[in-house]
Amino acid sequence: MKKLPLSQLDALFAAIAEKRRLYIPAGEAGTASFTPWREGLKLTDALNTARSAKDLFFPQVENLADFKVTGKQIQVIENRDPAEPFVLFGVRACDCRSFDILDKVFLCDPVDTYYQARREQGTVVTLACTEPEETCFCTALGIDPTDPAGDVTAWMAEGFLYLRANTARGEELLSSLPLLEEGEKPEQDRSVFEKLPLRDLDWSAFGGERMMERFNAPQWASLAESCLGCGTCTFVCPTCQCYDIKDFNTGGGVKRYRCWDSCMYSDFTLMSAGQPRPTQLERFRQRFMHKLVYYPANHEGEFGCVGCGRCLQKCPISMNIVKVARALGEEAKP
Amino acid sequence: MRREALIPQVVQVTDIRRDTPDVKTFRVVDLDGRKPFLHIPGQCAMLSMPGVGEALFSITSSPTNEDYLEFSIKKCGCVTDWLHAIEPGQQVTLRGPYGNGFPVDTDFAGKDLVFVAGGIGLAPLRSVINYVRCYRDRYGTVDIVYGSRSKADLVDYQEILDEWCSEPGISVHLTIDNPQPDWDGHVGFVPNFVKELGFDTGKTVVMCGPPIMIKFTLAGLMEQGFPRDQIYTTLELRMKCGLGRCGRCNIGDKYVCKDGPVFRLDQLDQLPDEY
Amino acid sequence: MQERVKAKAIELLESGCRVLGWKAGEFFYDVTPAVFTSREEIERDFVFNPFCGANQSKYLIAESRRGGRVAAFLKPCDTYSFQQLQKEHRILRENVYAVGVQCPGMCDMDALRAAGLRGVTGAEDRGEKLLVHTLRGDREVDRSLALSERCRVCKSKKLLDCDEMIGQQGEELVSTRFTEVERLEAMTPEERFAFWRGELSRCIRCNACRNVCPACSCEKCVFDNPASGAENKAPASSFEENLFHIIRAFHVAGRCTDCGECSRVCPQHIPLHLLNRKFIKDINQLYGPYQAGADLETRPPLVDFQQDDPEPSIVGERGTNP
Amino acid sequence: MQKIGVFVCWCGSNIAATVDVETVSDALAREPGVVFSTNYQYMCSQAGQDMIQEKIRELGLTGVVICSCSPRMHEATFRRACEKAGLNPYLVEIANIREQCSWIHKDKAVGTEKAIILGRAAIAKVQLNAPLTAGESPVTKRALVIGGGIAGIQTALDIAEAGFPVDIVEKKPTIGGKMTQIDKTFPTLDCAACILTPKMVDAAQNEKINIISYAQVEEVAGFVGNFSVKIRKRARFVDETKCTGCGLCTEKCPQKNVPNEFNQGLDNRRAIYIPFAQAVPKVATIDPNYCTMLKTGKCGVCSKVCTAGAIDYRQQDEIIQQEYGAIVAATGFEPISMEKFDEFAYSQSPDVVTSLEFERLMNAAGPTGGTLLRPSDGKHPHTLVFVQCVGSRCDGGEKGKPYCSKICCMYTAKHAMLTREKYPDTEVYVFYIDVRTPGKNFDEFYRRAVEEYGVHYVKGMVGKVAPENGKLKVQASDLLGGRQLHIDADMVVLAAAIEPDRSARPLATMLTASMDTNDFFTEAHPKLRPVESPTAGVFLSGACQGPKDIPETVAQAGAAAAKVIGLLSRDHLTCNPCVAESNELMCNGCSACEKVCPYGAITYIDKEFRGPNRTTLVRRVAQVNPAVCQGCGACTVACPSGAMDLKGFSNAQIMAEVDAICK
């Protein structure tokens, strides 16, 4: 394990940024975001970023390809940005888990090469949590916020930053930073995590096996009734990965984009022939069923939620996965 | 680098045939004049015109055809409107094939097959039917029930008359919704016709057509005592990626574009009713 | 207040109304709008606390068309939206029983978080002060710290068009709500451009501002309609971020009651209300004072005119700081 | 797939000199959808048109772009030509490369480049053009004239003359209007009654004219050619068909103290009355506000004396529903109330009168039998002061009107002259701000008053009139003399401003006709369409459109009639197909479009829609009446949801042009 006095954090960032692009969480609580590091940029004092770390691997918008149409001819121009090596510093345990979830979607056959290229170029440095928010519930999903995964795990304690490489890529990063010293991190006081109000959320009602039962639960109606149908929860969620493919005619050619989409939007599944999810109830249900039932059904019981609590903080009507879990979990109890 | 599944290839439309007032069949080959890819009957592919849109269509031609792919497309939206307006020689983009296709070499092998189609629903079935015709000895009896609003709306009518009807071991049963002067065949809706024909419940039924036809045909088949694991149908939902990722065609733990579009009835019973 | 509102909710429910109110959540602040149809539900879940800030009038569009009567509890600012929506024939008034609830200003969890409070698990109202429980112990803060921006510059405590009132009828207030707009107006164009680029570039096009906005009650938004020529789903360029917010503000100009919901719900904390307020301020200055939703009769300023209205060149003539 | 033909015109050398037409037609040939592109010397010539037609037929063109002179010049020509070749005329677009290109640029390269861009924009637009067909609506061959004054009567007579049936709706018991109250007319001084009453009789006797008196319009629905109007005919408690107009009842009626409106309240009439001797229809009317029988159920004198048995105390208002093809508003004017002009002591002294009251005092059929007597003591006045512009030309104040009432100068000159002629012993002063006499023989008339009749015209305003010892102390300024005047007058006559009749505003609302801030009806165009309202099928006659004198009123009445005749002589109306269209699936029913529509072309209906899960939803949605819409497009921008679009200038079309131009 390596260590570095926190006073030298800027020097560390500068050293990393010398060789690769470095992103660190910066900004105020509520709007903090992963920002390309530049001289003087400070680490946020907020627990987490407003948008999740998935942006760096699965950006909101990306230009897939361009087309040029002349007469009856079409030319496809693949002009993806060359993926450059980058370091993502300060990812929390929850967001780090979300990468595993996204990997299972994008890296299965046929591989999404855009996502893959970024994953291969990105080195994830996670940062252990010490000051959770009341909305945190990663511990209820089997995540240890004090020992997150990632290529490198970092802790801040007693004036020092401690770093541990978990992968070869992490090893490579740390070994390229001569300003690090050897050191062992002190034991962390975990008592605050025992006080988290959502630590004991019960997920036993969910999983792939009880699909139809959960699908037909009467509670969906009241859970969904005041949903605005906006995409806030989807877009701040580290595991949501629905997307749309859109063409934009620039006048000189056609640019094809992939952009985030939300299953909460009324036109998400709209077809000229009809609408399989006609009301907000079906759309709302889809989102939660996908995270808590369909995804686990396809991925050995793993939930599509990492307990980051962003949807709890950001939903305009304070409806969220925890309330869904409580309402449906309650019903599932014998 | 590995080829990105979302980037289409450019293909050329070499022939356009008008089947019915609102259905045209498009023949496409790649820029070297060859068939763009191999497929299984029942699979789909994404056709697109940049700037107009991209849409998923079932491949109508049989895998046994080695020269080209064909798509029978009904005019019903932005992309299809555009396609109906083009002329041969136009290039379009294509990616695929997508979906599971019919189990022609496994579950169907050796079975007596009944194909039930309504309107444009013949498009995906035509691929299977021609495949089955090609490997006739691998299957039992073949019955084809096909209905449309009128004679003019029967897709591939000429091919049906010229090739299917004349082939031994294949019984073709055509019907139209309302009587018309130049029609001496059966008149009536497909579900009733299927009932009248009274197929043996040991046969395997493959259905494709408008939801209302599926619904009533199914009710009839259930009445007659067909087991649910002998009935196949295809689903159609909005799709964007074709890869089971964009989230639109997600039903339960299945993605229609990847795990479908062909489902056996007993499989559908396990899924939420969102189609 | 909680008890009076709750008692009224039960009374209205028993008189045959569905009751639109708030349902308690996991915490003291995460209340969710809900329609109550049974006494048990109300007794168990109904809350009315300083965090019930959402403007529920928009729900009444659908609720008033559902058959039967629905009762709603509306704060003064909500009643402006309520009346504006009637003016646009969106709410069927006869199916709504409106209870006006006088409002001391509503609290916003984001305001508390912005004040540096972390892991907040509870709060106790202590008059001027708020005792906040956090994972790391209790802290006492000024209650005003928790007030949402719109409540700090409240424009009116007047309850309009209510069938009944809880609390005293209030008055229109002299508000300082345009101070921030004036501050921006006083900047140079370059500074303003930099300010807005900084703000709008955070937009993730979640559409929360639009979907929560009572004035945005279109059957299909132009931005969702591929045929409109304005369809833009995710902002793929800074232009599209601008386009969405300019056109949205323009579409609600003269109809926006300044309820502030757009800024409340923005997950990226973009001060969207400053766009709407700019229009309101301009309208007031150029065409005479106008408050959307204040009545049912006057013509909204954008479907009205005077022969001697100022020319568009006034924008340049009056300078940056009108 | 589009098959667009592009035709570039040289216009001799007008275009070809500064635009390389060959380059333009070559460049445009490469645009998407273009299958043919050429250039020719004169596209508008027969040979040019023939070529276009030939190519349409030969290539099956689906759209035509002509790069030529302004569409204001030859758009119609080319559209007609294409229509003859079987192409819908609205699939033709013009790129203006003459007025807006070749003529304003000298550099050929610049002109050529711009011409190509303009051509591209037209091609981009024509790609999205839809074939449009002008709709037709039938015309109900009947006109409605609202108001039975000289304007209404003249309009009705002219329309009837052309053979179309006309209804006149008059709110008073008789037609005739203000002119019946006037004594003599300027500048000829012929007797008003002598020229008006024959016209009233003509109207009554014309079998094409139906006079509905004592009635008011209550509801107007429909649109040009197809109005449906509800008229309330008030109960007059006398059967019009039986009453002979003998007048016996009006003599016997015991209720004698009803102010006589015909004489401006200067004398009284009975509760049952005929307004004046030449009234049309000449039938009695019972005033329900004063009739003892109607109020208390006791009396019945009139019923007893009526030999024709025409009295019917139980008569009810009658509702008449009628269809019309055209409507003429002829609601006329009223003098403004003198309430706010207390400085002139109008309310304090009966000897301060308005000009209209003065007319009655001078009229042989008036309360004084035509002898000028002071209302207060019936004595002959010696000093008269006329005050001009009372309430006219007032800036900004709430008291009066900002406009000039136009007729006052002349009638005051007339009054002054007549007074001096009949009573040479009187002193007559006229206080004026300006004397306005633009009219045939008007200035001569005024000068006669001054020069021949010795009327004292004083430029200046009267500051105060104070009744004192039977005299009226008039305090005024003489601006030219630069002094204050004090006159002891016997009578003061106020030239009150005129304003539109109060019934005009509610009527305008019913007609969706627009009004100006003074409640005068606005014209469709102030110069070019002065007798039409912006609402198609609604025409304006007389002072309801603005102050005017009798000959002007009659002229406008005739003009309005001519417009009505023009309309009614058609069996069908062709509508402009470039009209707004509401997409009901997207409409919110918010009413923004309706509010900005100057023609009232937008209405709302509640319509059922299919909701999710087999539910039905009832929504309020806008509908555009294509026969009424003129295609301005105001609604399309007012509509936030984009549900309103304009055919021929759709959002998509304009944006396609924008894209092409800005590329």
Next chain:
Amino acid sequence: MQVNQEFRPTIAAFCCNWCSYAGADLAGTNRLQYPADVKIIRIPCSCRLNPLFILRAFQRGADGVILCGCHPGDCHYTTGNYYARRRMTLLFSMLDYLGIERERTRVEWVSAAEGAKFAETMNEFVSTVARLGENRRLEDLRCKSE
């Protein structure tokens, strides 16, 4: 500010059919010159101009947008330009508020008789916009790549 001598702005001019388009024609008939950078789009009335079209023009590469309509009071449709006037005033004020150069947008009333005014207006507007340089604050880079 740096003035690029070479820079030619792109100007979209929306003209109402009845007055200003005719005024532009008159400018042509009288051979009054104004820069070719101005391209006219004919609309039935100034009230047909949707703010969306203005933004679209900027997106697609316009450097300035001008609306010409009948003088207030002379609208062919009686009231259209009054609504247009309010809409444009508010929109321009908003663009100004967002820091977009206010000289890039303009409304000018031009009657059918004012050919000279039309040409003058265009000359003046083009030079104003040319001085400002390329539209950078309300551009869509995607449309500029070609």
